Each structure stands twice: as structure tokens, then as C-alpha cells.
Amino acid sequence: MRASKEISPPLTRSLxxxxxFAGKDGETAFARLCAELRPDLFRxxxxxxxxxxxxxDVVQEALLRAWRSRESLGETDSAKPxxxxxxxxxxxxxxxxxxxxxxxxDQLVSNESPELAVAEEREVxxxxxxxFALETDYRExxxxxxxxxxxxxxxxRELGLTxxxxxxxxxxxxxxxxxxxxxxxxxxxxxS
Amino acid sequence: xxxxxxxxxAGAEPEHLTAEALVHRDGCPQCAEFLKxxxxxxxxxxxxxxxxxxxxxxxxxxxxARIAEAVQASVGSRNRWYALxxxxxxxxxxxxxxxxxxxxxxxxxDVVAHLAHEPKAMAITSVPADAGSVRAVxxxxxxxxxxxxxxxxxxxxxxxxxxxxxxxxxxxxxGPVTVLVLRDEKVSRPKTFHEQGYxxxxxxxxxxxxxxxxxxxxxVKEAAAxxxxxxxxxx
Numbered sequence: 001m002r003a004s005k006e007i008s009p010p011l012t013r014s015l016x017x018x019x020x021f022a023g024k025d026g027e028t029a030f031a032r033l034c035a036e037l038r039p040d041l042f043r044x045x046x047x048x049x050x051x052x053x054x055x056x057d058v059v060q061e062a063l064l065r066a067w068r069s070r071e072s073l074g075e076t077d078s079a080k081p082x083x084x085x086x087x088x089x090x091x092x093x094x095x096x097x098x099x100x101x102x103x104x105x106d107q108l109v110s111n112e113s114p115e116l117a118v119a120e121e122r123e124v125x126x127x128x129x130x131x132f133a134l135e136t137d138y139r140e141x142x143x144x145x146x147x148x149x150x151x152x153x154x155x156x157r158e159l160g161l162t163x164x165x166x167x168x169x170x171x172x173x174x175x176x177x178x179x180x181x182x183x184x185x186x187x188x189x190x191x192s
Numbered sequence: 193x194x195x196x197x198x199x200x201x202a203g204a205e206p207e208h209l210t211a212e213a214l215v216h217r218d219g220c221p222q223c224a225e226f227l228k229x230x231x232x233x234x235x236x237x238x239x240x241x242x243x244x245x246x247x248x249x250x251x252x253x254x255x256x257a258r259i260a261e262a263v264q265a266s267v268g269s270r271n272r273w274y275a276l277x278x279x280x281x282x283x284x285x286x287x288x289x290x291x292x293x294x295x296x297x298x299x300x301x302d303v304v305a306h307l308a309h310e311p312k313a314m315a316i317t318s319v320p321a322d323a324g325s326v327r328a329v330x331x332x333x334x335x336x337x338x339x340x341x342x343x344x345x346x347x348x349x350x351x352x353x354x355x356x357x358x359x360x361x362x363x364x365x366x367g368p369v370t371v372l373v374l375r376d377e378k379v380s381r382p383k384t385f386h387e388q389g390y391x392x393x394x395x396x397x398x399x400x401x402x403x404x405x406x407x408x409x410x411x412v413k414e415a416a417a418x419x420x421x422x423x424x425x426x427x
Contacts, residue, residue, distance in 0.1 A: 036305045039245040046243055127240035145205075146234060147241040152205055171204040174233060183233070 030070045033079055034063055040080070040148060041087050047143045048091045050132055062090040084148065085158065130180040138173035141166055198223045206230045244351035299377055300385035300392060303403040306352055306359070307370055307390070318363070321347045329358045333375050334426045335398070341371075341422035342415070353377070362415060369406035369415040373423070377401050382416075384409060398425030 034041075041062065045055035066086050073082060131139060141159065144150040152170070156163045193201075193216045201213050206227060209217070217224050326347045330336060335358070345368065346361035358373040379401045383394045391412050392405040397420055404416040 032301075035301070039305070042245050043241060043243055047241065121239070123236055124239045127236045128243075131237065131240055142237070143241060146237050151208070167200075167204040171200055174203050174230065174237075177237065178233060183229070 027070075030067070030073075034066070034083070037080055037083055041083055043147060044084055044143060045087050045091060047131070047139060047147070048088065048136075049094075054091075054094065058087060058091045058094060061094075062086040065090065080148075081150075081154065081158075084144075088158070126181055127177070130177050133180065134173060134176060138169055138176065141169050142173040145170060195220060195223055199226055202227045202230050206234060239348075242351060244354065244356075299379075300383075300394060300403075301387055302353060303372055303392065303394070303405060304387040304390055306350065306372065307405060318343065319345060321345055321360075326360070329360075330373065330423075332356070333358050333373055335373055335375075336424050336426055337422050338424040339422045341419045362419065364406070364411055364415050366411040367407055369404055369412060371415075371419050372403040373397070373400075374403060375400040377403075384412070395420060397423060 038059065041059050042055055045058040045062075046052060049055050049058060062083065066083055073079060131142070134142070141155045144155045144158065145152070150158070152163050152166045155161075156166045159166065161169075193212050195216075198213055198216045198220070201209060202217075202223070209227075217227055321344045326344050327337070329347050329349045332349060333356075341360075341362055343363040344360050345363055346359070348359045349356045350359040350372075351357075352359075352372065352374070353376070355376050357375070358371075360371040360373075361368050362371055375398065377394075377400050379394045379396050381396065385392050385394070390405050391407065391409045392403060393412050393416050394401050394403050395416055402416065402419060402423070404412050404419060406412045406415060
């Protein structure tokens, strides 16, 4: 019960009003939903942690918490943002529980080199490296926008920022990626 | 809106420009060009973020046991035998559905789930994908085209169950169908399926199979025959 207090779905409803994940059918529906959303959950966790094993751990813990609280989730449409919130919080909890060694970005990149090299296009490999090197403040809203399709308003709510701050971070994230990738003309583009 | 304001808006949220920004873009060729660059950048960012997702079991045995415990605890006040049964049912439900290496039904579900991650691919369009990219993506999987399979409007090498697989969208008179070329997924005979409102078929092809997903059985059947006839497995 503690978990359901910690993680409130975006739209809290009475169990008796509309609880698509209650009962046996609900269990099956919820499990199926988790399976469908797992790639997004994993990728989100991966880009937060920049480590495959940590991402796997985060997703598993998040699914456990979600499973315990599933009956309080009012609408299927709310499931994705709700699960992503749980992944984000679980990732933060993991860092509260464990004190990870500070690892230079170059070493992170080298640890994850198979991950980064899996795409066949040079451009994509270079982009993965550049995103890896972005600070979390820039990387996180960018992943939420480009990969997960969140609006800036949704990102602002999730990260506890103003919408203006989110827009600035997104602009700077792209600016840094262009700079790191040496996209021709980017400096003039930004200044004109 | 001036050029600086436009570029700040486009650089932050290129897919949601205001009406004012769109008017500026239409009247300023330099800013229109800037927007194209940002859109190209975003397409690359999107591809880069699509890291492969393992097809290993999502939840190992120990975790499924913990789920079972959690379910048992959540019904603690009820009959103990009922609680035990509920915990097993819960564990089995999650375990069975999240266990990725599995039956062909799971393969069908994975194929449809993959569609959900690339919704833009299913747009009805008459703009063909670059023919060179189509050839390159298929060639990576040891496949070439021996005949025309129809208007291909989307092509991507996608991570699927631990492998990179060709993902194509082919336009038909009844709308787009999605085709996944699955060298590493064998099926012994054609198998139709219905998932989340889609119709689909898994058909043996070369050393593996092809998956074709569309809006109706007829559309899928016709498209699958055309695709299968067009593919030639070189190895």
C-alpha cells in the first residue's frame, strides 16, 4: 500500500469508478501493456543511466512498483507517462541508495561501445556518442521529447521546471549536438 | 517574429511551431533552410536514441517470485489459499506475457508492439523512400529485390528481438502495410493474427520469415504475396 501512496497515477480515481487493471483480467491487460511499453521504458532508463545493466535493474524495479499499484491507475492512456515517471523515480532512488563512482564520459562511452556501434550509419553512431556526452539536464528533456513524444508542457510538469526553462534546455541540447558533430554553418545559424 | 526568435523556437520544438512561426518560415528562405537542418538533426537523434532492446527475459525468476510475494501481500487479509493462488496467477500472468523468447503468438505481439514505436512510418503518402536505402537495408540482411513489391515509403533497419531487421512500409490501394523481414524468426507455415486492431500474417521466407501487418486480412494477404515474390534471399 505504501507504494501506491508514493506513486500517484496522473488521474487518480476510485477503484470502483474505472479500474481497467483490477482483477484477473486487469492483471493480464496490465502485463500486456508493460510488455508493449517495455522498449520505451528500457530506452528511457538507458539514456538516463547510460548503462545497460543499470537500465535493466531500473526497469525491473519500476515494473514491480507499477504492478503493486496497478489497480489505482484509472485510464489506459495514462499508463505510459505513469510508468515513465516510475522509471525516472526509480533511477533517482538507485542513485540515492548507491554511491556510484564518478566515471569520465570517455570511459562511459568506451564501456558502452557495442551499444554505440550497433547502428550501421556513421552519422547515427556519432550522434549516440554526442548524446552520451550531453549533461543530464539537456539529455533528459531531449529524450522525453524526441524518443517518447512528450510535449514541452508535459516535460515541464515531469521535471518540475517552467515551460520556458524546458524550451531553453531543448534549444541548447540541439545546439550542443550540432556543435559536437561539427554540423557546418551551425554557428552562423544560431547567430543570425 | 524575427529570425532569432524563429530559430530559438525551431531549435527547441521544431514539430510544434506556432502559426506566427510558420508565417515567418514561409517568408524567410534562410529560416526555412534552418528548419530543414533541425528536422534532419532530429531524425538522426531519433535513430540514435533507438538503442537495441534485448530479447532476454524481461523479468528473471527471482523478480517474478518477488511479484508473486507482492501480490500475496496485497491480498493479505483474504483467505490464505486464495492469496497463494492469486500470487501464482499474478506471477504467471506477468512472467508469461513479459517473457520475450516465446511462442509465435508472442512473436506476433512483438511485431505489432514494434509498430507502436514508429507511428510516423504508417502515414499514407505517395513519396517513395530512397531506392538506394531500400536496397542497402535489405542487402544488410542478405536480401535483394527481384521484382517491384509496390511503392515503398519507409525503410529502416530496426532493432527487433536482439537483431537489426529491415522494416518497410509499402503502400497498397487499401492503405499502408508494414513489412518486417525476419531472418532469425522461423515459422513452419503461414499464420494470420489479429492484435490491437491490426491484421497480420507471419509467413515462411528464405531462412526465416516475413511479417506483414495492415488493416484487413485481404489487404495483408495480397501484400504478403507480392512482398514474398519480390524478395530474393542471397544467403
